[in-house]
Amino acid sequence: MNIQSGQSTKETVATLMLKQLEMWGVKRIYGVVGDAIIGLMDELAKQNTIQFIAVKHESVAAMMASAEAKLTGRLGVCLATMGPGLGNLLNGLGDAYMDKAPVLAITGQAPTQKIGTDYKQYLDQQELIKPLAEYTTLLAHPDAIIDVLTKAMKTSLDKGAVTHLSIPKDLFEMNSTAKVQREPKMIQTTTSIEEKEITEVVEVMKTAKKPMILAGLGAIQAVNEIEKLAELWGAGILVSLGAKGVFHQSCTNFLGGIGQGGNPHAKELFQESDVVLLVGNLWWPEGYVPKQAKLIQIDVENENIGKGIPVKLGIVGSAEMLVPLLTKSLHSVSQNQTWVTNIQKIKETWDTQNEQEGLQSSQPLHPSRIVRAIENTVQDDAIITLDTGDVTVWFNRNFRSTNQQIIFSGEWRTMGFGLPAALAAKLCFPEKQVVAVVGDGGIEMTLADLLTAIRYNLNITVIIFNNHALQMERDKMIASGSIQKDVDLTNPDFVKIAEACSWKGYLITDESELEDTLEKALLHNGPALIEVDTAPIFHPETKG
DSSP: OOOOOOOOEEHHHHHHHHHHHHTTOOOEEOOOGGGGHHHHHHHTTTTTSSSSEEEESSSHHHHHHHHHHHSSSSSSSEEETHHHHHHHHHHHHHHHHHTOOOOEEEEEEEGGGGSOOOTOOOOOEEEEEETTTHHHHHHHHSGHHHHHHHHHHOOOOOOOOOOOEEEEGGGGEEEEEBBBBOOOOOOOOOOOGGGGGGHHHHHHHOOOOHHEEEGGGGGGHEEEHHHHHHHTTOOOOEEEEEGGGTTTTTTTEEEEOOOTTSSSSHHHHHHHEEOOOOOOOOOOOOOTTTSEEEEEESSGGGGGGGSSOOEEEEEEOHHHHHHHHHHHHHHTTTOHHHHHHHHHHHHHHHHHHHHHHTTTOOSOHHHHHHHHHHHHHTTTTEEEESSSSHHHHHHHHHHHOOEEEEEEHHHSSOOOHHHHHHHHHHHOTSSOOOOEEEHHHHHTGGGGGHHHHHHHTOOOOEEEEESSOOOOHHHHHHHHHHOOOOEEEEEEEEHHHHHHHEEEEEESSSGGGHHHHHHHHHSSSSSSEEEBBOOOOOOTTTTE
């Protein structure tokens, strides 16, 4: 499309929507075709700049949009019809809402003359989506389309939020006098902070005898600076799952993850800490955290400071700007050598144990051994998408990341996320190796979208931990003394299903086959599914 900003077009609402989305860098829209969006589908068919990715279920479309937003930082867009179309989007939109991913949902609505009536599939969409959407509106006039669309896009991008537009079916084909608008060019200024402005923070940090650093996704651009600060301050470094792979295992002060699936020896040490610096992190796992420590939080968003965490002092700014300043200000600090020695002992203990856990032999295969095989075979810069469930905690516990990018459903924790996220990842980064690590329960929720990989020629690898159960729920029932009700799964032959969908299928039942089969699958020129016969091992940190 040859688009000029501010140009009066007298074009249809649908045409203007696509031109506006293109102008702001949108490359694809995920969705399912439906009656109320036929007008927009017609315009999508007439252009080749924005790709429509047709999936099998709207929840997958929204999860793919969320995954794209998490991976790129840009706007993810999903599209659905009215009624059940929007209803099905909600699960994926919940993921974007909880993980602050910029996602725009567009849904068709009843024709304007039927709004508020008993028309089929009609409901008040704004009321339905209100808990998830930072901004939602019904387009009431064709000339308002660019105003409401740009407001939705800018709100999503500025706030890392879900926004939503519902468009009456008849309005898509109506002409509009609206003018497309370019995305505002944002000039990034570095707000300098002087040492005197962080004096109180530095003084608290100097009182620490048992300091710890808890880093999250917002620490990615400041890894080296955090390692230098930890070494100077004598602090251990723990990370949330979102920051897994960001710090190298060889870092002297790096202890790994915290919470279920993290370093099991770090809990006691963390609970002893007296000052904790949180860097770009919103994860505060109850039951693993100190009760009396003074907490200092660094985050780029003011609204994140103290969000569910009892913070004493907060600093708004980027980690890459603030952490070096803290290090400079702490130049004369004295370390507690006993604490540093304890950090190193915990690190050595877990490094040794983790190595041994990854060598465990059993039949069916131990989940730790499967994780180790994945670690041994995936590329250093692969994108790994995780599903939610037992597979998540075993992966978090035993996978020793190098430089892989790992995405997952963080706060929403929906099952079924792994496959849609892998599909979106391959569309966004076709040159990358993309691997989905999923459980049998999770993959069964989105199994139909194996066909989406074939439709769009997406070379991804799916690894299924098949333990024939909703194992995390079973573990919790065991831990709480509850009856194990309906956690056993009725599973299909995943390999045959993969082959029926034109995937290459592999079955692993013996440890001797692990690495070789994974390597074959990862080298296969096309989508590959690996079903691994997995032992139903009780996770050692499960609580009822």
